[in-house]
Amino acid sequence: MALLGNTLAECLQMTYESAIQSYVLEPLGMAQTHISETEYEPERVALGHSASGQVVPYFKWQGMEPAGVRRSTTNDMIQFLKAHLGYLDAQWQTLLKTTTSPVFDTPKLSHMGFAWVLELRDGLGDIAWHNGGTFGQHSVVMLCKERNMGIVILSNQSPRFWHGLVSSYSLEYLAVSILKSLAVER
DSSP, rough: HHHHHHHHHHHHHHOOHHHHHHIIIIIHHHHHHHHHGSSSOGGOOOOEETTTSSSEOOOOOOOOGGGOBBBHHHHHHOOOHHHTTTTTTTHHHHHHHHHHHHBOOOOSSSESSSSSEEETTTOOOOEEEEEEEEEEEEEEEEGGGGTTTTEEEEEEEEOTTTTTGGGSSSSHHHHHHHHHHHHOOO
């Protein structure tokens, strides 16, 4: 992701932060999402914790910002979901269609899009999701276009080492479970 984001910024002849600000955050009204440490209010950021519960310093990954060094709020991430589900300008629906089109197959997953994992899930149909984590933080964004649903889960605790090996303990599993529950209720 870092290589892709930095390459895109280079093509646009601007910094990654400026590109995201100009092309994503401002158009979507995501005023509480920041990349630069100097622009966010530290007192509004949840302290990160290790899997054992110890406070972890904020993650600084200079040059790797496109790989996930963002500080956001649930409200801003919901705005991001709304754009991708077609509640905002139609250009965002075009972007979703482009970024969630399969680029290549993977052995364990259905497909990969541009920055999205694409899977077919019983009870939901096609879903697109992206997760991320740094020391002390973990998140997942998941879209189910067929059912017009999405979910974002933000956590201020690192998952245990084995979370990816045991899917029933991951945020991704939780997101799928919640979407399936909501799909049944509809």
